[in-house]
Amino acid sequence: MDHPALSRPDTSDPQRLTGCPAPAKLNLFLHVVGRRADGYHLLQTAFRLLDWGDTLDFALREDGEIRRTNAVAGVPAEHDLVVRAARLLQARTGCTRGADIALHKVLPMGGGLGGGSSDAATTLIALNRLWGTGLSRTELQALGLQLGADVPVFIFGRDAFAEGVGEALQTLELPPAWYVVLSPGVSVSTAEIFCAEDLTRNTALIKIPDFAASTTRNDLQAVACKRYPEVQNAIDWLAQFAPARMTGSGACVFAEVFSADDAERIAVSCPERWTAWKVRSASRHPMYEWL
Ligand SMILES: C[C@@](CO)(OP(=O)(O)O)[C@H](O)COP(=O)(O)OP(=O)(O)OC[C@H]1O[C@@H](n2ccc(N)nc2=O)[C@H](O)[C@@H]1O
Ligand SMILES: Nc1ncnc2c1ncn2[C@@H]1O[C@H](COP(=O)(O)OP(=O)(O)O)[C@@H](O)[C@H]1O
Numbered sequence: 142m143d144h145p146a147l148s149r150p151d152t153s154d155p156q157r158l159t160g161c162p163a164p165a166k167l168n169l170f171l172h173v174v175g176r177r178a179d180g181y182h183l184l185q186t187a188f189r190l191l192d193w194g195d196t197l198d199f200a201l202r203e204d205g206e207i208r209r210t211n212a213v214a215g216v217p218a219e220h221d222l223v224v225r226a227a228r229l230l231q232a233r234t235g236c237t238r239g240a241d242i243a244l245h246k247v248l249p250m251g252g253g254l255g256g257g258s259s260d261a262a263t264t265l266i267a268l269n270r271l272w273g274t275g276l277s278r279t280e281l282q283a284l285g286l287q288l289g290a291d292v293p294v295f296i297f298g299r300d301a302f303a304e305g306v307g308e309a310l311q312t313l314e315l316p317p318a319w320y321v322v323l324s325p326g327v328s329v330s331t332a333e334i335f336c337a338e339d340l341t342r343n344t345a346l347i348k349i350p351d352f353a354a355s356t357t358r359n360d361l362q363a364v365a366c367k368r369y370p371e372v373q374n375a376i377d378w379l380a381q382f383a384p385a386r387m388t389g390s391g392a393c394v395f396a397e398v399f400s401a402d403d404a405e406r407i408a409v410s411c412p413e414r415w416t417a418w419k420v421r422s423a424s425r426h427p428m429y430e431w432l
Contacts, residue, residue: 144247144418146192149427150267157200158271162427163263164194165254165420166294167320167388167395170357172344181290181306182335182342187313187352188294188301191320192423195247195260197223199267202239205231210243215250222261222288227268233284234274249416251328253389255291262295266428278432282308291389298426302349311349317424319404321382322395323417325375329365329391337364358386365391375415382407 147162167189175183202208207227209218218224223244230236242264248256265281268274276284278296285292290307301310334340341360365387366373372387375394379385382403383396398404404419411417 144193144420146421147194147196147423147427157198158267159198161197161199161263161267162194163197163256163259164295164423164426165191165248165256165259165322166291167191167322168253168359170352170386171359171361171389172347172357173340173342173360174344174346176342177306183305184303184307185344185347186303186307188303188310189315189318190295190298190300190423190426191254191322192421193247193322193418195256195263196245197260197263197267198243198245199264199271200241201271202241204239205237206239207231208239208241210241211245213244213246216246216257222257222292223264226261226264226285226288226292229284229287230265230268230272230274230276234272234276236272236274238272240268240271249324249328249393251330252324252393253329253387253391254322254393255295255389258285258289258291259295261285261288262292263428265292266296266431270431281432282310295426296432298429298432300422300424302352313349313352315422315424318397318422319399319401320395320397320420320422321379321404321407321417322388322393322420323375323379323411323415324393325369325371325415327369327371327392329369329372331390333368334361334364334390337368339367340364359388361390362387371415378412378415379407
């Protein structure tokens with residue numbers, strides 16, 4: 142499937158920010174290298190930002206209320222990371238302003254594309270500007286980590302090599318690339334995959350320069366494929382064209398291809414029961430300069 146590229150928000154009205162992008166990510170590799178006492182896993186992973194994602198609109202409210210103004214299938218407003226992010230920023234800064242928030246969902250949920258986390262990151266960046274709360278990038282990253290391990294990288298705003306639970310970030314300089322991203326039509330719970338008895342949790346540490354050359358993998362892939370055979374089927378199908386692997390805890394799988402034309406050709410030949418997208422990398426978050 143084709144999709145519009147992400148654009149920059151409209152900032153012409155000081156009372157609102159419309160068309161704020163929330164890009165997807167891929168985990169180019171993901172190694173589980175240990176486990177913390179609280180059960181969270183220590184990782185090494187490479188995050189790649191994509192020129193594809195959700196968009197959000199924010200309108201200032203002076204009464205302090207946080208309202209999501211549209212329905213989102215499968216995500217009640219009170220559970221939405223967007224609403225939780227807005228409340229967290231209020232609590233952290235003592236801000237008495239509120240917002241109406243519209244979330245235009247494009248990314249498949251439970252896909253390992255980080256959609257919910259990116260929505261939350263965009264909310265923190267946008268409201269920090271709309272409310273004039275003035276937190277720095279580092280402060281927002283720390284706040285975002287309270288919402289989920291994947292939130293900080295979207296505030297960091299660049300391709301990154303990540304350690305810790307995904308919050309210790311170093312910039313990665315990667316050449317532009319085209320990908321085919323394929324959703325095998327199942328939604329995978331991140332917690333379910335990390336809790337699995339059969340997950341390998343002791344992969345040896347690598348150094349950043351080894352990343353391209355070394356044999357990396359996604360340690361979560363075998364676990365997800367065992368529980369969701371369609372993920373393995375999707376990898377096998379995509380691997381006919383280029384090396385294919387799962388992103389994050391799944392369910393989406395991806396392959397880097399040589400050109401936009403190759404991506405298009407492969408995406409349109411995807412079996413009907415799945416959905417495939419032609420996607421370009423984005424080396425920076427479109428709102429990177431706001432922090
Ligand atoms: C696997 C990754 C790779 O980028 O992405 P997704 O597949 O979710 O996109 C992330 O580590 C997911 O980050 P995120 O989706 O924010 O996870 P969180 O909400 O913080 O955690 C959900 C659950 O996953 C487990 N979890 C998550 C991250 C981590 N480093 N170790 C864990 O054990 C915990 O059981 C936690 O309760
Ligand atoms: N704004 C949001 N967008 C998507 N999912 C959300 C959102 N807020 C909360 N969630 C919850 O988070 C779960 C996983 O979200 P998502 O980020 O799409 O997947 P993943 O973590 O696999 O990348 C969803 O199934 C949903 O229950």
